[in-house]
Amino acid sequence: xxxxxxxxxxxxxxxxxxxxxxxxxxxxxxxxxxxxxxxxxxxxxxxxxxxxxxxxxxxxxxxxxxxxxxxxxxxxxxxxxxxxxxxxxxxxxxxxxxxxxxxxxxxxxxxxxxxxxxxxxxxxxxxxxxxxxxxxxxxxxxxxxxxxxxxxxxxxxxxxxxxxxxxxxxxxxxxxxxxxxxxxxxxxxxxxxxxxxxxxxxxxxxxxxxxxxxxxx
Numbered sequence: 001x002x003x004x005x006x007x008x009x010x011x012x013x014x015x016x017x018x019x020x021x022x023x024x025x026x027x028x029x030x031x032x033x034x035x036x037x038x039x040x041x042x043x044x045x046x047x048x049x050x051x052x053x054x055x056x057x058x059x060x061x062x063x064x065x066x067x068x069x070x071x072x073x074x075x076x077x078x079x080x081x082x083x084x085x086x087x088x089x090x091x092x093x094x095x096x097x098x099x100x101x102x103x104x105x106x107x108x109x110x111x112x113x114x115x116x117x118x119x120x121x122x123x124x125x126x127x128x129x130x131x132x133x134x135x136x137x138x139x140x141x142x143x144x145x146x147x148x149x150x151x152x153x154x155x156x157x158x159x160x161x162x163x164x165x166x167x168x169x170x171x172x173x174x175x176x177x178x179x180x181x182x183x184x185x186x187x188x189x190x191x192x193x194x195x196x197x198x199x200x201x202x203x204x205x206x207x208x209x210x211x212x213x214x215x216x217x
Contacts, residue, residue: 031133031135031147033135033145033147033163033165033168034127034133034147034163034165036165036167036168037165037168037169037170039168040168040192040193041168041169041170041192041193042070042071042193043068043069043070043071043192043193043194043195043196044067044068044069044070044170044190044191044192045066045067045068045069045190045191045194046066046067046187046188046189046190046191047064047065047066047067047187047188047189048064048065048066048067048185048186048187048188049062049063049064049185049186049188050062050063050064050065050183050184050185051183051184052181052182052183052184053181053182053184054180054181054182055180055182060181061082062082063079063080063081063082063083064079064080064081065077065078065079065080065081066078066080067187068196068200070196070201072091073089073091073092073109074089074090074091074196074198074200074201075087075088075089075201076088076089076200076201083098083099083100084098084099084100085097085098085099086099086203088201088203089109089201090198090201090202090203091109091201092108092109093106093107093108093109094106094107094108094109095203095205097203097205097206097209101210102206102208102209102210103209103210103211103212104205104206104209104210104211104212105212105213106211106212106213106214107213127149130151130152130153130156131149131150131151131152131161132148132149132150132152133147133148133149134147134148134150135147135148136148136162139162141164142164142171142172143166144164144165144166144171144172145164145165145166146162146163146164146165147162147163147165148160148161148162149161149162149163155178156178157177157178158175158176158177158178159176159177159178160175160176161173161174161175161176162174162175169190169192170187171186171187171190172184172185172186172187173185
């Protein structure tokens with residue numbers, strides 16, 4: 001699974017069809033910022049910049065694009081540069097379109113997610129089950145409220161995730177993976193709970209492209 005696809009599912013799972021219910025979370029571990037995000041955000045659209053570095057701070061990759069996520073299970077991750085790629089889901093099917101390669105991959109949604117750690121953020125209950133959630137009161141960057149998700153199991157793809165909130169709005173993410181790489185995202189021009197129709201998430205395959213896979217239907 002490519003790094004973009006892992007990120008895709010991680011972001012998507014923030015808005016998965018499983019609804020957050022703070023009453024189901026252990027009250028001794030409840031985090032106000034995280035719970036408010038799940039309660040108040042049904043859809044999110046934002047521009048983003050992404051940077052991947054190693055533990056020594058060397059930049060391995062930089063990119064930017066636009067993100068749209070809508071409950072339940074619909075999303076578009078559109079990379080503009082350095083290579084134009086689109087990841088689209090209508091809740092059942094995923095299309096991965098590489099513009100430069102003129103190639104579209106088609107897969108079933110659950111076929112791609114599998115046991116990905118992305119599912120862990122499908123609800124705040126799952127977060128508390130699989131992560132140790134703590135406030136980072138010492139971290140003051142951007143006047144945001146920062147929280148840390150520390151994986152409870154070593155085999156998880158993301159060992160640690162930092163989330164920055166302004167109120168209930170997710171502003172930044174920093175993900176530390178098991179390969180020693182750090183992926184940082186900054187969101188801008190954020191729109192919360194904008195209505196989207198289902199057809200917004202249906203992808204029309206361009207002519208004269210190679211098609212890999214199918215949905216069987």
